[in-house]
Amino acid sequence: MNETIYALATARGRAGVAVVRVSGPQTFSAVSQLTGELPAHGRSLRSIRSLIGETIDQALVLTFQSPDSFTGEDVVELHLHGSIAIVDRVLRELGALPGLRFAEAGEFSRRALENGKLDLAQIEGLADLIDAETEAQRLQAMRVFSGELGTLVDSWRARLLRAAALLEAMIDFADEDVPQDVTPEVVELMTAVRTELQVQSDGVAFAERVRAGFEVAIIGPPNAGKSSLLNRMAGRDAAITSQEPGTTRDVIEVYMDLGGFPVTLIDTAGLRDAESEVEKIGIERGGARAQQADLRLYLAEEEPTIDRKSVDFVVQTKIDQNPAWGDLVISSKTGAGIDALRDTIVQKLTSQVNKGSVALRARHRDAMGRAMVYLQSACELLECGGDSELAAQDIRSAIQDLGQIIGYIGVEDLLGEIFSSFCIGK
């Protein structure tokens, strides 16, 4: 049986409150040696005493009885005063109790997974939730943590299971009273799942960006005011600015929260035929980074002749000095138009959020990608009257791959679906 584990659940260091969590079968008996008898469910204010009876702290003690807890086991949370000394002492006292040990990294969530409180995707969502720094990251992680991906995968699996069961029934019960032409229903089920998979798969790239951060590159001719804009948006002098064209030689990056999105703003060297070797390299590097960025802002004082499709926004700078010719006009000096530009960028990102997927990781996308290949093969086989056992094999592989996102599926599920749908048996 599982051992009882404990660990500090909040960040280490001085704070108002520090939470120590204990989980496992011996939780109540162990913790009550420090707190006195505890209610099975609820909260109480207790003195935490050492085994030799000295008072360590006054703490709010929350008790959760299995299975109604985060891990699914008996859990106690000690809400201590956030002092390093108190926390260390309490952890030492817990460690001295027989049968208790310090939790390994991730062990509480692992137990939640083992006990079916969370699926694999939810565990990933939880990790993202804890790491979330911006609102968009929080929203996205919350969708996964709340089980949206699991629900989707369940629905795909259920439909593919039905499709596989229809085919399997035709194969294994050919001499029985089962419907004969199931191809239309099977193809319909698979097509619907494929469409949904495609949508999710397409959205993974965006979701990954929300997790890892977007890159917005500022490009344009020298002395267009690129570094000034960077400094203005960053709210500090991150880049050196001067009247001299070609001041920025290397790529300068500033990380910021832009309307809830994690964004790295990238300043690049102005585009011109440089004579200096160093500046040339700088321009090349900047160009390469701008290519990979999610958005490109082209800054210019005068109306440029570039292909507008090659950039996302053309921004007219130094509006305090010139008449306006563009839709987006700013002055980094006066601050005019900066808020509008920021809103425009955020709007552009927000417009893609809806295309975002609840599948967040390359692991999810790979699994979905493999499943789509198998489903396409199965559809083609069935539509040209090919072997149903091959199509069935493809669907199985697809179910297997999708199942890997959250769990495993066995043949008994398949037979279960068959038997609940048909009257088998002569």
Next chain:
Amino acid sequence: MKHVDFDVIVIGGGHAGCEAAHVAARVGAKTALITMKAGTIGEMSCNPAIGGLGKGHLVREIDALGGIMARVADYAGIQFRLLNRSKGPAVQGPRAQSDRERYRTKMQEEMAAQERLSVIEQEIVDIAVDAGAVSGVTLADGTTVSAKKVVLTTGTFLRGKIFIGKSQQAGGRMGERPSTPLAERLELLGLAFGRLKTGTPPRLKSSTIDWSVLELQAGDVDPTFFSFESARAQCPQVSCGITHTNERTHEIIRDNLEQSAMYGGMIDGVGPRYCPSIEDKVVRFQDKTSHQVFLEPEGLNSDLVYPNGVSTSLPLDVQESYIHSMAGLEKTEIAQPGYAIEYDYVDPRNLTHALELKELNGLFLAGQINGTTGYEEAAAQGLVAGLNAALSAENHEQVRFSRATSYIGVMVDDLVTRGVSEPYRMFTSRAEFRLHLRADNADQRLTQWGYDLGCVSEARYALFLAKMDALNALRERLDARKFTASELNAVDVRIGSGNSSRIGTVALELADCTVDKLAQIEPKLASADASIATQVQNDCRYVTYIKRQEREVKALQEAEGVLIPSDLDYAFIPGLSNELSQKMMAARPSTLKDAATVDGVTPAALLLISGAVRRHGYDLKHDRKNAV
């Protein structure tokens, strides 16, 4: 050395017992088959048919290992049909109606003809145990017969109870006693038992059926046999009749449900979902107003007909009345009422992959006692148990059937690792390597192995080698010639004209390519034997898919020797079920081979684990997340 009467004693003369005794004797063990009634050896107590989907595959595998079921079924076959003829070869299953009497007679002849095999007619009341291992059996008269190994195949006879309506009687089969003392003995070993039920339909008198109004179903014109040795039908062939239940039938059944033993709460056992009683069908599928009923003749000289599809535990008068409600059966007489039978089975998770009890060395269990249903499933287990009993009696290593090479392996593995929750029947969908485990290549998969183990005769082996030579010769001829896309198009093989030319076996991977078509292009191929050509075609047909599966199998085998790090975190293996990760954490196997033996592990799970082991080195180099 201590004298023992027999190397192997097999208890029970059903399908499991016959196959077990025969294979034990074949591989050289001095063997006794002990049964309560020698006259019922080889009795088909349920429907008079062998084979089907999954089941036919099992029979072919038994034959590939020199077993007897296929030969006997071919001898007794009065109607042969290859099921799924329109589908691919992997899911085609041979099936045959049998003449019940010919089957039994032939089986008894086979047993009598086998060297080193004695048949003893006695009731066994106890298993003799000495120093923690089986030492023989105790007969009803008190004498003990000693043996190194014992195979128990008592079917439904363990505390068997028969139900017809409200009446019930103890019995293992209609008119035969159950073996209750043996059940008590097994109970003493502390084994986990379960209770299952199964049913049979009433038997009808053929002479009272109006066959003229019935649709008839004949066998295949070109019959497919079970044994690789059989070439032609050995007795006259007959047709089956088909009739249907109707609204009136269903009404009669609904009105009398409370009189059914199964619905009246008298039976606790779990019945098979795929073989429901007519009561079940009417209740569970209320929107279906008619069910098919096959009228299967029980033999050439028998007046009995087995109405397949209407098994029941209703009282006799209700049986009569619903039978009479069907077309063609209005005046039909019932020769023997249908009944339900409830019996004990031993949880097969008590067994090793050799079907030997973990708790009692030397005692093997096979057949329905392990929670399975069907003659074929029973016979296949008999083969596994008898073979391993004989091997271990001679102090040879036991053998394990692999899921990757046989349906037998799939079944044994399912049974001993997962147990059963309803009577276990073989389906092709249970085999993850279904495309490779075909009925037509059972010999290629198993005969060499069987020969090496000593259970395949020299004569059969010579036949096998000749076939392999013919297959290889044809493959060589096919590969000696390249076929261009336009040549293939000319004989109606669909392939884009841009494709490069390909050798014969690669051309046969195309969905509509056959050896016949290639022979139109290359006349040298025209002389190929039809069955050999079909076999090569089948081998080529699935090649892409089989390669995919082979990669999985190979990864598995290569991985078997791989060491599993002791700190491998099973809970974070994507796709591994909670149940399995817990078992793994409890067992902490040191290699993947050991992992494979952990209760409940599937090949898919092993793949996941081997992937995790590969990634493990990588993970260590990267900081893991803090406790959250």
